[in-house]
Amino acid sequence: MSDNIKDKKKNYKEVEQLLSFNYKEVDGEDFYRYVFPNNQNEGEYSENYSKPNSVYLYEDPKDKGTKRKLRRRIMLNDRWKDDYKEFVKDNPMTLCSGLAYRGMRNRLENAQQMNALVFDLDAVGKNELMNLFARIGKKPALRTLPQPTFMVMSGTGLHIYYVFENPIVLYPNIKLQMKALKYDLTFRMWEYKATSMEKQIQYQSINQGFRMVGSKNDKYDLPIRAFKTGDRVTLDYVNQYVDEEKNRVDVNKPFQPTKYTLKESEEKFPEWYQRVVVEGNKRAKKWNIKRDLYDWWLRQSYKVKGGHRYYFLMCMAIYAVKCNIPKKEVREDMYKIFDELKEIEHSNPLEEDDIKSALETYDRQYYNFTIDDIVKLTDIPIEKNKRNYQNQNDHLEEARMIRDLRMKREGRKWTDNNGRPSKENLVKKYVSENPDHTPTEIAKNLKISRTTVYKYI
Incomplete structure (x- = not known):
């Protein structure tokens, strides 16, 4: 047994002793009944999504030697006792998030409610857990944390569960708000040499799946165990611990506010109106982006740090979707x-299965994954556009001065119709130089309407 594995098992034993002394252990079957008390019974499943279900992934021995890695299954209430024993108990690979979904697919776009907000805290030993104990349940202050409902031993660290009294309904805008809240609290929770032995913070989606209680960590042959550390929580309680007010969730704002009526939108944004209202296509519009962006991302691999190797692969798939790479x-x-990537030092080895998992993000729903999200996940800085390290206003002011000087030398003025470039050329030139800008940014910077921008993109 290598020294690394010995250290992992030593940390695991010390964490187990501390948690067992302070809290009561909960087995996997009861754990998921607590988190998901309203799953449907067998035969109730229909197109009526008033009762969404948890969806989990598990390894089936029948798939050994095939390309299929994991199977997907709905967590049905009346079948759960038998299903848990058959598909989860002692299984070397199972995954489940804290969300409930409509239908049978555990994609974020199908997520209907959040039953639990879950955090992954890697590389936790005795000292890190003691520091965590000193911070949880205290009044909101620097680095204090809300009292979690469960702490789950993941094998090398902890999964921190906040189970809500009433599940949070995941309207599209609430999903965005919950993501901001989770990023904020992740930063507060994850502190190197205090609550984790890992330097790099790992930010995760609200849809992230976690090894299931009662299964095993196949890398170290350690059981996933849960301890009840508190009661169910309210969103108001969790919100108190968010550092920045803008990152708190307001359930009274389930949709992005708009200042336009539907009639005004038809006039101002005819392309959007035709696509979304008339044709019923509510997916965000995909821009046609050159493969240069994907090739550029591949060249950033030298910047990857240990805890972000998987996310670099995941963003490879996202950039591929953006650029239409097969x-x-x-x-x-x-x-x-x-x-x-696997040679980059980290407490958890990178494995071939991580490639298969990363490829799951090769999906239409990631068309408009933002630069800020990619920076958060990968910790790789990205310059949004070329401004010679200036802010946008200074950059545009300088660009206009150069433009006016050039026009003066040619004996023309910018306001002259004969020297004025067409709006089509303006838009195409701007997009080629700023491929990541949104139609709104283009319209604002060029001082033209969004309708004109859409016309020439």
């Missing part, structure tokens, strides 16, 4: 870069 090519590129 999935087969992305898979081949991931395998090429895998050997480089």
Whole structure:
């Protein structure tokens, strides 16, 4: 047994002793009944989504030697006792998030409610857990944390569960707010040499799946165990601990506010109106982006840090979707870069299964994944556009001065119709130089209408 594995098992034993002394252990079957008390019974499943269900992934021995890694299953209330024993108990690979979904797919776009907000705290030993004990349940202050409902031993760290008294309904805008709240609290919770032995903070989606209680960590052959550390929580209680007010969730704002009526939108944004209202296509519009962006991302691999290797692969798939790169090519590129990434030092080894997991983000729903999200997940800084390190106003002021000087030398004025470039050329030139800008930013910076922007994109 290597020294690394010995250290992991020593930390696990010390954490187990501390948690067992302070809190009561809960088995996996009861744990998920507590988190998801309103799953449907067998036969109730229908197109009526008034009772969404938890969806989990599990490894089936029948798939050994095949390309299929995990199977997906709905957590039905009346079948759960038998299903838990058959599909979860002692299984070397199971995953479940804190969300309940409509239908049978555990994608974020299908998520209907959040039963639990879950955090992953990696590399936790005795000292880190003692520091965590000193912070949880205290009044909101620097680095204090709300009292969690459960602490789950993941094998090398902890999964921190906040189970809500009433599940949070995940309207599209609430999903965005919950993501901001989770990022904020992750930063507060994860502190190197205090609550984690890992330097790099790992930010995760609200849809992240976690090893299930009662299963095993296949990397270290350690059981996933849960301890009841508190009661159910309210959103108001959790909100108190968020550092920035803008990152707190307001359930009274389930949708992004708009200042336009539907009639005004038809006049101002005809392309949007036709696509969304008339045709019923509510997906965000995909821009046609050159593959240069994808190729650029591949060249950033030298910047990857230990805790962000998987997320770099995940964002490879996201950039591939943005740039229309075939999935087969992305898979081949991931395998090429895998050997480089797995040599980056980290307490958890990078494995081939991480490639398969990362490829799941090769999906239409990630078309408009933002630069800020990618920076958070990968910790790789991205310059949004070329402004010579100036802010936007100074950059545009300088650009206009150069433009006016050039026009003066040519004996023309910018306001002259004969020298005025067409709006089509303006838009195309701007987009080629600023491929990541939104139509709103383009319209604002060029001082033209969004309708004109859409016309020439």
